[in-house]
Amino acid sequence: MAELAHRIRAGQLTAEEAMHSCLQRIALRENEVGAFVSIDEAAALQAARTADSAGLGGPLHGVPIGVKDIIDTRQFATAWGTSFYQGHQPGRNASCVELFLQAGAIIVGKTVTTEFAYFKPGKTANPHNLAHTPGGSSSGSAAAVADCMLPFAFGSQTAASLIRPAAYCGIPGYKASHGSFDLQGVMGLAPSMDTLGFLARDIEDFELARTVLCGSKPAIADFDDTPLRVSLLRGAHWSEGSLEMRDVCQRALAALAEAGAQTGELACPEVFKVLTECQKTVMAYEVARARIFEYSHYREQISSAFVDLVESGLQITRAAYEDACSTRDRAMRVLQSLFVDTDIILAPAASGEAPAGLDATGDPLYSRSWNLLQVPCISIPFGHGPQGLPLSVQMVGPMNADDSLLAAAKWVHSQFKRQLEAGA
Amino acid sequence: MAELAHRIRAGQLTAEEAMHSCLQRIALRENEVGAFVSIDEAAALQAARTADSAGLGGPLHGVPIGVKDIIDTRQFATAWGTSFYQGHQPGRNASCVELFLQAGAIIVGKTVTTEFAYFKPGKTANPHNLAHTPGGSSSGSAAAVADCMLPFAFGSQTAASLIRPAAYCGIPGYKASHGSFDLQGVMGLAPSMDTLGFLARDIEDFELARTVLCGSKPAIADFDDTPLRVSLLRGAHWSEGSLEMRDVCQRALAALAEAGAQTGELACPEVFKVLTECQKTVMAYEVARARIFEYSHYREQISSAFVDLVESGLQITRAAYEDACSTRDRAMRVLQSLFVDTDIILAPAASGEAPAGLDATGDPLYSRSWNLLQVPCISIPFGHGPQGLPLSVQMVGPMNADDSLLAAAKWVHSQFKRQLEAGA
Numbered sequence: 001m002a003e004l005a006h007r008i009r010a011g012q013l014t015a016e017e018a019m020h021s022c023l024q025r026i027a028l029r030e031n032e033v034g035a036f037v038s039i040d041e042a043a044a045l046q047a048a049r050t051a052d053s054a055g056l057g058g059p060l061h062g063v064p065i066g067v068k069d070i071i072d073t074r075q076f077a078t079a080w081g082t083s084f085y086q087g088h089q090p091g092r093n094a095s096c097v098e099l100f101l102q103a104g105a106i107i108v109g110k111t112v113t114t115e116f117a118y119f120k121p122g123k124t125a126n127p128h129n130l131a132h133t134p135g136g137s138s139s140g141s142a143a144a145v146a147d148c149m150l151p152f153a154f155g156s157q158t159a160a161s162l163i164r165p166a167a168y169c170g171i172p173g174y175k176a177s178h179g180s181f182d183l184q185g186v187m188g189l190a191p192s193m194d195t196l197g198f199l200a201r202d203i204e205d206f207e208l209a210r211t212v213l214c215g216s217k218p219a220i221a222d223f224d225d226t227p228l229r230v231s232l233l234r235g236a237h238w239s240e241g242s243l244e245m246r247d248v249c250q251r252a253l254a255a256l257a258e259a260g261a262q263t264g265e266l267a268c269p270e271v272f273k274v275l276t277e278c279q280k281t282v283m284a285y286e287v288a289r290a291r292i293f294e295y296s297h298y299r300e301q302i303s304s305a306f307v308d309l310v311e312s313g314l315q316i317t318r319a320a321y322e323d324a325c326s327t328r329d330r331a332m333r334v335l336q337s338l339f340v341d342t343d344i345i346l347a348p349a350a351s352g353e354a355p356a357g358l359d360a361t362g363d364p365l366y367s368r369s370w371n372l373l374q375v376p377c378i379s380i381p382f383g384h385g386p387q388g389l390p391l392s393v394q395m396v397g398p399m400n401a402d403d404s405l406l407a408a409a410k411w412v413h414s415q416f417k418r419q420l421e422a423g424a
Numbered sequence: 425m426a427e428l429a430h431r432i433r434a435g436q437l438t439a440e441e442a443m444h445s446c447l448q449r450i451a452l453r454e455n456e457v458g459a460f461v462s463i464d465e466a467a468a469l470q471a472a473r474t475a476d477s478a479g480l481g482g483p484l485h486g487v488p489i490g491v492k493d494i495i496d497t498r499q500f501a502t503a504w505g506t507s508f509y510q511g512h513q514p515g516r517n518a519s520c521v522e523l524f525l526q527a528g529a530i531i532v533g534k535t536v537t538t539e540f541a542y543f544k545p546g547k548t549a550n551p552h553n554l555a556h557t558p559g560g561s562s563s564g565s566a567a568a569v570a571d572c573m574l575p576f577a578f579g580s581q582t583a584a585s586l587i588r589p590a591a592y593c594g595i596p597g598y599k600a601s602h603g604s605f606d607l608q609g610v611m612g613l614a615p616s617m618d619t620l621g622f623l624a625r626d627i628e629d630f631e632l633a634r635t636v637l638c639g640s641k642p643a644i645a646d647f648d649d650t651p652l653r654v655s656l657l658r659g660a661h662w663s664e665g666s667l668e669m670r671d672v673c674q675r676a677l678a679a680l681a682e683a684g685a686q687t688g689e690l691a692c693p694e695v696f697k698v699l700t701e702c703q704k705t706v707m708a709y710e711v712a713r714a715r716i717f718e719y720s721h722y723r724e725q726i727s728s729a730f731v732d733l734v735e736s737g738l739q740i741t742r743a744a745y746e747d748a749c750s751t752r753d754r755a756m757r758v759l760q761s762l763f764v765d766t767d768i769i770l771a772p773a774a775s776g777e778a779p780a781g782l783d784a785t786g787d788p789l790y791s792r793s794w795n796l797l798q799v800p801c802i803s804i805p806f807g808h809g810p811q812g813l814p815l816s817v818q819m820v821g822p823m824n825a826d827d828s829l830l831a832a833a834k835w836v837h838s839q840f841k842r843q844l845e846a847g848a
Contacts (some may be wrong), residue, residue, distance in 0.1 A: 088515065098717045179616060182713040188608045213713070216741045289606040289637070293522045317640045322824070400746070 001063050001152035002204040008062045015062025015106070019048035022064045022108060026149045032130055034123035035144035037069050038076050039109035047106040059212060061104035066153035068141050069110040070117050072185035073097050076107070080187050081115040081122055081137070084298045094185025096154060096196055096213060103212045111140030111153055114361060116291060117161055117189050120303040121361050126168060128389050132354040135165030136361030138199065142169040145199045152200045152209070157371055158189045159283060160350075160364030162197040163394055166379040168354035168362060170390025172413060174198050174206040175367075177400045178374035181213050190286035192325075193279070193371050203378070203410040210402065223261075223411040230256050230412075231342040233266045233396075236273040237365050242352030244385040249348055252382050252393045252416070256346075259415040266338060266345065271331045275369035278331075281316060281324040282372060288313025328372050335373055336398060344408050345396040349379045353389035366394070376402045378409040382416045425487050425576035426628040432486045439486025439530070443472035446488045446532060450573045456554055458547035459568035461493050462500050463533035471530040483636060485528035490577035492565050493534040494541050496609035497521050500531070504611050505539040505546055505561075508722045518609025520578060520620055520637060527636045535564030535577055538785060540715060541585055541613055544727040545785050550592060552813050556778040559589030560785030562623065566593040569623045576624045576633070581795055582613045583707060584774075584788030586621040587818055590803040592778035592786060594814025596837060598622050598630040599791075601824045602798035605637050614710035616749075617703070617795050627802070627834040634826065647685075647835040654680050654836075655766040657690045657820075660697040661789050666776030668809040673772055676806050676817045676840070680770075683839040690762060690769065695755045699793035702755075705740060705748040706796060712737025752796050759797055760822060768832050769820040773803045777813035790818070800826045802833040806840045 072090035079085040112122035117137035124139040126132040127147035138155030142165035166173025175197040257263040397405030496514035503509040536546035541561035548563040550556040551571035562579030566589035590597025599621040681687040821829030
């Protein structure tokens with residue numbers, strides 16, 4: 001997106017040409033990939049032509065984007081992946097949408113989400129192998145960006161909804177520190193963990209998007225002179241992952257050491273071992289309140305997985321919820337102390353390659369804990385597994401140190417690409 | 425509300441009789457007080473009759489309530505105190521509304537809010553003196569409950585929008601720990617501070633409402649055997665308040681000492697002195713993003729005060745915002761340390777009696793800091809000032825210790841009432 005915006009600004013490409021290129025790719029692939037719940041080609045092309053004739057506007061002038069269908073837009077209906085909200089037309093744009101439109105972006109369409117951004121999949125397939133899941137819940141956003149239908153799309157994460165599809169589809173995904181971006185007009189699921197994020201093909205795009213949403217651009221660190229300190233944290237579920245998952249983490253650590261980073265390993269703190277269970281408790285308790293209206297009024301039209309989630313949440317006592325939050329708070333302090341001796345933590349992004357089948361979106365196991373802890377996370381692709389599907393690692397940074405994490409991710413991404421090219 | 429619910433359950437009163445009593449009071453007073461933006465008397469009476477014929481339901485069976493007009497209801501339009509959202513009909517109930525309805529409550533109407541819950545007042549007058557402001561932004565909720573039109577109403581607070589109108593109208597008001605209650609369907613203003621709260625005439629009502637929203641009821645402390653430790657913290661703006669404000673705080677401290685509390689005073693920590701400015705920075709920055717859609721699309725129909733707030737927020741750099749958040753985080757740690765030696769902090773609830781005039785809602789000065797710090801606060805009335813208008817004090821508790829604060833407030837409220845009756 002940043003590169004495209006730059007080329008449009010530099011006059012190397014018109015907004016109409018950029019839009020045309022996206023729409024051509026969509027025409028070629030959408031029938032198979034199924035990334036969108038709605039597209040308005042005519043409006044998108046018209047907006048691009050208007051942008052060209054209006055002259056240069058904001059920093060996203062003429063850039064085509066996709067919007068996950070739990071995010072309100074005036075232009076398109078917002079159905080949250082449900083049947084009963086099909087055609088539901090919000091009267092307002094979500095704040096993130098409004099700010100992107102003001103910066104000059106053009107919405108091509110709404111992208112597929114799982115039902116309520118939880119488990120029940122939409123129609124989307126993994127563009128690398130149509131028989132495999134793209135991951136969820138930001139399924140359509142990840143698939144559309146990975147398949148070059150769009151340069152950028154909004155996603156969100158409450159458990160693993162952004163890092164996992166980014167990993168399965170082989171593109172960078174960025175889940176911000178909780179609270180970084182305004183969520184007005186974004187469906188709430190578990191508010192203490194709900195976070196807006198982005199799917200793109202370059203880390204620079206995350207910086208640009210962040211600047212559009214948060215204002216002035218901060219100074220970014222440079223790791224050419226000061227070596228990045230990277231520590232692998234295998235985590236409580238390391239042994240449950242695939243061989244290739246463990247392999248990509250270790251290859252990534254070695255690659256970064258070779259590139260000049262100071263690398264090491266961290267033992268998994270004791271309190272981290274219960275965080276997956278804590279995340280499930282916090283999520284169920286909060287979901288049961290955030291979506292109580294739909295549970296009460298549309299139960300028959302909701303998947304049994306989501307009904308079960310709400311009902312389990314209604315059974316959780318306030319004391320059990322508060323205990324889970326206390327454990328989280330303790331783990332946050334432990335995590336903060338780990339960042340004294342390392343700049344970023346390297347961890348699995350998902351259990352391995354995208355699983356076969358479109359009836360589930362894979363296991364959220366490798367993101368639940370990090371998301372509970374509210375810290376910023378970036379998924380970065382690094383090669384492929386035995387089935388030829390992408391593999392990724394996850395980089396985790398200190399709370400609210402998103403700018404430093406993005407700077408580190410930019411360096412890591414470039415090193416990965418360099419080593420993959422050298423090895424190819 | 426709790427007492428009314430008890431009487432209905434005990435068969436001492438029908439839901440229809442309870443509703444009739446509210447509607448009679450509304451018929452008598454609403455023309456002068458102006459607490460409501462909409463009322464549906466017929467629907468409320470019908471719901472009460474249905475409740476009576478259905479037999480006993482949830483814990484709020486047959487209880488009439490009011491809902492601040494920044495909170496979505498399917499039954500009524502939700503206009504946020506603006507002209508351009510008049511008649512805007514949400515398709516969903518806010519979570520708090522849905523949970524109350526399921527518990528058996530009946531919505532009488534939507535109560536007046538200032539525009540966007542900020543400065544521009546609605547039509548509401550102070551029921552104790554119609555020439556004076558009821559405070560804002562939860563103006564209608566406070567006035568309706570104080571004037572016995574309703575036993576309970578929802579309010580919210582981002583700066584001083586609940587504690588101040590409660591104080592001006594002479595009723596208890598409870599602003600929960602930030603994040604206590606789900607905010608789906610509640611207009612966002614500054615999400616790091618937006619908090620749902622309640623206005624009622626008894627502290628027990630807050631416990632009941634909290635149980636309905638959060639689930640199982642916790643064990644509540646008792647201060648008959650273990651004396652409550654109360655410390656007055658005059659705060660950075662003590663000398664700017666009225667004589668009667670300072671007087672009510674000191675009388676309250678003396679009254680609690682006489683009732684058996686361990687009382688003392690706390691010096692104002694240095695970092696607290698900049699919190700009002702921090703709150704303004706955080707608020708403007710977040711409001712500029714949360715309400716960017718309305719600012720962009722309806723600017724001509726928005727008050728200059730709110731336009732100025734958004735525009736100042738758009739000028740605040742990300743670094744300045746992050747600095748203000750860091751100062752807040754530091755002050756939170758200092759505040760937490762104060763609660764080692766005291767159970768609650770006693771502080772001014774407002775600058776004094778409700779000011780004359782309906783063109784402004786009074787100064788938010790005495791709540792901005794506490795609200796920035798996200799801690800639970802309760803306003804408790806204690807006598808009257810020289811103009812015969814109510815005065816209150818504010819009780820502040822540790823983060824997420826709402827149950828203990830409510831228990832303390834119940835004891836304090838009863839001691840205040842006892843002493844006022846003894847002195848009368």
